[in-house]
Amino acid sequence: MKKLFTFLITILAIISAHAQTVVSGKITDKKGEILPFANIALEGTYDGASADENGKFSFSTDEKGTKKLLVTMVGFLNAQKEIQLNGQRVEVEIKLEETINALNAVVVTAGMFEASDEKKMVMLKPLDIVTTAGGNADIVSVMQLLPGANRVGEREGLFVRGGSANETKTVIDGMIVQNPFFSSTPDVPQRGRFDPFMFKGTAFSTGGYSALYGQALSSVLLLNTQDKLGENTSTTASLNLASAAISHTHKGWFTGSLYYSNITPLIKLMENNYDFEKVPQGIGASVSVNENFKNNSSLKIYGTFADNRSAINLPNYDAENTKYLFDNKNQNAFTNASYRQTYKDGLWVLNSGVSYSKNIDNLKIADLKADRIDERTQLRAVMSRLYGNNRSSTFNFGAETHWINVSNQFEQNLAALKDHYTAVFAESEMFASPKLAVRLGARAEYSSAIGKYNAVPRISMAYKTGKYSQVSLAGGRFYQNPDKEYLYLNKNLGFESSDHIIANYQIMKLGRTFRTEVFYKKYDNLVVEKGQIFDPNPYRFPTGQTDNSGNGFAQGFDMFFRDQKSLKNGDVWVTYSFLDTERYFRNYPKSVMPYFASKHNMSVVYKQFFTKISTNVGLTFSHASGRPVYGIDDDFGKVEMTKAYQNVSFMASKIKQTANSFIVFYAIVDNVLARNNVFGYRYSADGTKRYEVNPPMKRMIFFGVSWTFGKLNGRSKEADLNF
Structure with missing residues (x-):
């Protein structure tokens, strides 16, 4: 058995x-x-x-x-x-088949510096901005240290690849900001209105930007506000030589801030060129709401109001050793609300927004009264559809509309302009493979101020050449309305235009980034004043006949290197830009290099964090070659150049942590070597005398303290200890 x-x-x-x-x-x-x-x-x-x-x-x-x-x-x-x-x-x-994901996919980079964590090409974060010497914690000032931007020390704004400041638009959560800077005073550059820590990411376009945006011949500065991060409650108080502020965040969803500014301590401490009749001072407040809802939606609301006053005696170039009063009472309000909703498990995404801004300048220039008013209301909606392998491709389409009212009144003379601007757009970013990405877009616009339409293509693509490297290409046509000063006089003008083509190579490996980019930009239909002698005064109001017969070009290359690996707790950037550009525009009698352009721009940024003593130090060197100088009724024959701009800046910050709070002490020294930089010249009416335009201070020393109880919304103690 x-x-x-x-x-x-x-x-x-x-x-x-x-x-x-x-x-x-x-x-x-x-x-x-x-x-x-x-x-x-x-x-x-x-x-x-x-x-x-x-x-x-x-x-x-x-x-x-x-x-x-x-x-x-x-x-x-x-x-x-x-x-x-x-x-x-x-x-x-x-x-x-390989998936498309953030770790191995190619990313379109031509013409764009991404400063968020959403893509591989991370360049700058908010902490990078506030810890960069020479940037003075101002977003635009730090962007001027990146390739493609010109340093123009006497005016605020981003001057990108031969473009003027008005060719760059600032966009917050998709909405154009009408007045991103504090109100301008002749030859005294102003700061931006927004705190870097408002934003989770910054994308600085040097050209060839997305079809989702328009009305910018050169560039867009895209700012995306912070999402709701946790349930933190904190209070921050700060004090420095120019302002005092207090901010409170409640459970991560609500933040309110108040500030008072007065630069009296600063100008009393430092030797300067100011002659104030009334020292700049102001009050302001801001409120933000940021909430996530259970139905896969979120809402962000931001509102700010500021009231600023100043009066300064400026040089009178027609009579030596005399001055005139420039008095400004400014009020500015800006509010922006954005709503996001996802559908079908994230397959569809709606991003919509509304914004309103108004800026009033009540001016007194000598004994004459002048007022400036800017007002913009904007609506925008963008629908996105994810498709393809692993939902890696995106199709975006949407529309926006703006109601714009602007006016300038000088004594009894009033110039006013109303524009209802509307645009529709569509764009798809698709991946033919993990090594090849293509972005195709189109945009159509209508402006009631000039009664004209336009429609333009945009294309970008990138190819992955290795595990850590890629090449990228971008191009398209970009339109913009003429400056309001010209439209006040002639509403028969058409859109100004520029064509961009940009190619770059980028490699990111082991904490190091190298990027080089070549570009060509062609301008057409620029506004030209006919029959006028050349007047170099940038604040002049145009007169005479105008048309769209102007043109120009800008070409060159940029290089950027960043090393966060070689030095322990260190960070080094080196940037260089070469620019060749000419324009026939405004009251220029022929095509020449515009006054705001410089051929060579370079910067070296070094940061070091000493962990044992919780201290961060930074040093920045900036260099820009001379800019062209043109006098009254100049024949533009032999061109004179200003001397090169050079600046060495230093900053340091020290963190002191207690049981439930932390304190940050900081100090900044700008233009350490007190170099006498010359930004250009101003001329007497007959052109026989000229005067240098210099920085308000040869050397600036600035220091302050910030004391936080708990955690800042979107920024932890650990984050500050690690910058």
Whole structure:
């Protein structure tokens, strides 16, 4: 009986073995490269195996008939293959397709410096901005240290690749900001109105930007506000030589701030060129609401109001050693609300917004009264559809409309302009493979102020040349309304235009980034004043006949290198830009290099954090070659250049942490060597005398303290300790 039982068990084992099917094979990618350690299984069963280091696998199964063989591997799309199980050996070879994800996908970078964590090409974060010497915690000032931007020390704004400041638009959460800077005073540059920590990311376009934005011949500065981060409650008080402020955040969703500014301590401490009748001072408040809802939606609301007063005696260039009063009472209000809603498990995304801004300048210039008013209301909606492998591709389409009212009144003379501007746009960013990305877009616009339409294409693409490197290309046409000063006089003018083509190479490896970019920009339909002698005064009001016969070009290359690896807790940037540009525009008699352009721009930024003493120090060197100088009724023959601009800046900050709060002490020294930089010249009316335009202070020393109880919304103690 015992022998019989053993015999029956053996027979059953043989029968069972013959009933099983052996499945084996090899896993590779689309190019035939071996993929080790993929997971293989029969659908609905526990039968399967893992591939070995050579991509090979083998397992047995009792299943019969048609079954699906499932293959999964991190970084690749899931694959399946139908096989027949009938007891005979099955051999398969399966090729996996690589997924598109943030770790391995190519990213379109031509013309764009991304400063958020949303893409691989991270360049700057908010902490980078506030810890950069020479930037004075001002977003635009730090952007001027990046390739493509010109340093123009006597005026605020971004001057990008031969473009004037009005060719760059500032955009917050998709909405154009009408007055991103504090009100201008002749030859005294103003700061931006917004705190860098408001924003989770900054994207600085040097050209070739997305079809989602318009009305900028050169550039857009895209600012995206912080999302709700946690349930933090904190209070921050700050005091420095120019202002005092207090801010409170409640459970992460509400923040309110108050500030008072007065630069009296600063100008009393430092030797300066100011002659104030009334020292600049002001009050302001801001409120932000940031909430996430259960229906996959979120709402952001930001509002700010500021009231600033100043009066300064400025040089009168027609009479030596005399001055005139420039008195400004400014009120500015800005509010922006954005709503985001996702549908169908994130497949569709709606981003919509509304904004309103109004800026009033009540001016007194000498004994004459002048007022400036700017007002803009804006509505915008963008729908995004995700598609493709792993939802890696995006199709965006939407529309926006603006109601713009601007006016200038000088004594009894009133110039006013109303514009209803509308645009529709569509754009798709798609991945032909993990190595090739293409972005195609189109934009159509209408401006009631000039009664004209336009429609333009935009294209960008990028190809991954290696594990850490890629090349990128961008191009398109960009339109912008003429300056309001020209439209006041002639509403028959058309859109000004520029065509961009940009190519770049970028490699990011082991904490180091190298990027180089070449560009060509062609201007057409620029506004020209006819029959006027050349007057170099940038604040003049145009007169005479105007048309769109102007043109120009800008071409050159940029280089950017950043090293966050070689020095422990150190960070070094080196940037260089070369610009060749000419323009026939405004009251220029012929095509020449515009006064705001310089051929060579370079900066070196160094930061070091000393962990043992919780101290951060930074040093920045900036250099810009001379800018052209043109006098009254100049024939533009032999061109004079200003001397080169050079500046060395230093900053340091020290953190002191207590049980439930932390204090940051900071100090800044701008133009450490007190170099006498010359930004240009102003001329007497007859052109016989000229005067240098210099910085208000040869050397500036600035210091202050910030004391936080708890955590700042979107910025933890640990983040501050690690900058």
